Amino acid sequence: MISTMPLPPRPEVAVFIAASLDGFIARADGGLDWLLKAQAAAPTGEDFGYAEFMGGVDALVMGRKTFDSVLGFDPWPYAGTPVHVMTRQPRLAVPAARQADVRVCRQTPAELLAALAADGARRVYLDGGELIQACLRDDLVDRLTITTVPVLIGQGRRLWGPLLGDQAWRLQSVRHWDCGFVQTCHVRRRPADEIHPLPSAP
Amino acid sequence: MISTMPLPPRPEVAVFIAASLDGFIARADGGLDWLLKAQAAAPTGEDFGYAEFMGGVDALVMGRKTFDSVLGFDPWPYAGTPVHVMTRQPRLAVPAARQADVRVCRQTPAELLAALAADGARRVYLDGGELIQACLRDDLVDRLTITTVPVLIGQGRRLWGPLLGDQAWRLQSVRHWDCGFVQTCHVRRRPADEIHPLPSAP
Numbered sequence: 001m002i003s004t005m006p007l008p009p010r011p012e013v014a015v016f017i018a019a020s021l022d023g024f025i026a027r028a029d030g031g032l033d034w035l036l037k038a039q040a041a042a043p044t045g046e047d048f049g050y051a052e053f054m055g056g057v058d059a060l061v062m063g064r065k066t067f068d069s070v071l072g073f074d075p076w077p078y079a080g081t082p083v084h085v086m087t088r089q090p091r092l093a094v095p096a097a098r099q100a101d102v103r104v105c106r107q108t109p110a111e112l113l114a115a116l117a118a119d120g121a122r123r124v125y126l127d128g129g130e131l132i133q134a135c136l137r138d139d140l141v142d143r144l145t146i147t148t149v150p151v152l153i154g155q156g157r158r159l160w161g162p163l164l165g166d167q168a169w170r171l172q173s174v175r176h177w178d179c180g181f182v183q184t185c186h187v188r189r190r191p192a193d194e195i196h197p198l199p200s201a202p
Numbered sequence: 203m204i205s206t207m208p209l210p211p212r213p214e215v216a217v218f219i220a221a222s223l224d225g226f227i228a229r230a231d232g233g234l235d236w237l238l239k240a241q242a243a244a245p246t247g248e249d250f251g252y253a254e255f256m257g258g259v260d261a262l263v264m265g266r267k268t269f270d271s272v273l274g275f276d277p278w279p280y281a282g283t284p285v286h287v288m289t290r291q292p293r294l295a296v297p298a299a300r301q302a303d304v305r306v307c308r309q310t311p312a313e314l315l316a317a318l319a320a321d322g323a324r325r326v327y328l329d330g331g332e333l334i335q336a337c338l339r340d341d342l343v344d345r346l347t348i349t350t351v352p353v354l355i356g357q358g359r360r361l362w363g364p365l366l367g368d369q370a371w372r373l374q375s376v377r378h379w380d381c382g383f384v385q386t387c388h389v390r391r392r393p394a395d396e397i398h399p400l401p402s403a404p
Contacts, residue, residue: 021371023224151370153365155365159224160224160356161356163354167356169353174376180371180388181373186382
């Protein structure tokens with residue numbers, strides 16, 4: 001007898017990230033000077049939809065390098081949202097001031113997402129270059145909001161990595177700003193979706 | 203005595219190309235199946251601005267691999283526009299049927315552009331992955347019209363390559379289609395441009 005096991009439920013996994021026109025999210029040393037310089041041309045206070053996006057997020061999942069880079073931010077930018085840091089390091093020190101907000105995870109991304117779903121999380125913000133690449137490879141990413149900055153930097157840490165096969169996405173929205181930033185939102189179009197055609201892009 | 207030599211005049215160099223969301227212009231073997239499959243979702247006859255773009259072009263400059271891939275096209279897609287094929291091969295055979303349209307060049311891109319300017323060319327269409335990368339590296343590209351297709355293919359021939367330094371671009375326009383294609387047009391913003399601020403993006 002064949003039993004059809006339902007897929008484990010998991011929250012929607014959303015990426016919200018800025019990239020150079022040539023697809024880098026940071027210089028090789030993690031530097032974001034090119035992004036900060038470009039942002040200086042934007043109106044003061046323009047957040048490119050970040051606060052709205054964060055308002056719809058129940059938890060944050062990030063890689064260890066990203067955690068290292070945000071650890072010194074003051075004020076802590078994720079107040080009120082639980083942060084899960086994925087690492088293979090046997091011990092990762094979380095400063096006392098952050099221990100209420102941050103949990104260190106050594107599960108796989110799929111295991112963590114199942115646990116977060118069991119805790120009631122409906123949408124997770126996935127951050128960090130290596131972790132985004134790994135989750136895309138495992139086809140765990142559902143939504144990509146990418147803000148493309150009009151600069152070529154030629155080298156650095158890439159947003160995109162190798163995949164196991166093609167992935168079709170559906171364009172959900174496009175916005176742009178006078179400073180030249182273009183923000184696209186794509187949602188994953190998996191084979192099962194083809195049975196129920198999605199509405200056409202706006 | 204210091205004489206200030208004017209830069210040699212050259213035509214505007216424009217790229218018009220489709221890329222996957224992860225920045226590939228073809229599979230490793232040159233395959234475009236992912237692009238043709240995505241285009242099948244577009245309305246019949248939609249050319250994504252190609253005819254309008256071609257109408258503003260005085261000459262086409264392409265790399266040898268691109269030439270090989272278009273050589274069999276029937277009808278010849280560039281009728282009426284001179285095609286210059288850049289190659290380092292000592293002899294490149296051009297079929298008799300194409301000899302009126304195609305010139306083989308062994309100059310550098312900068313030399314060819316100066317010669318085209320002397321012949322009165324105002325805008326050149328630059329095509330071919332390696333040649334685009336080489337001309338971007340030499341800062342010879344003035345306009346980038348990129349149509350981004352909502353598919354990740356994970357590997358292949360990249361649109362972007364290494365540069366000698368950052369390059370700032372100005373967003374000139376964004377268009378999108380129901381099939382999920384997003385077309386951006388960027389123009390190069392060189393340091394000299396900063397003296398005469400460009401109008402803000404539309």
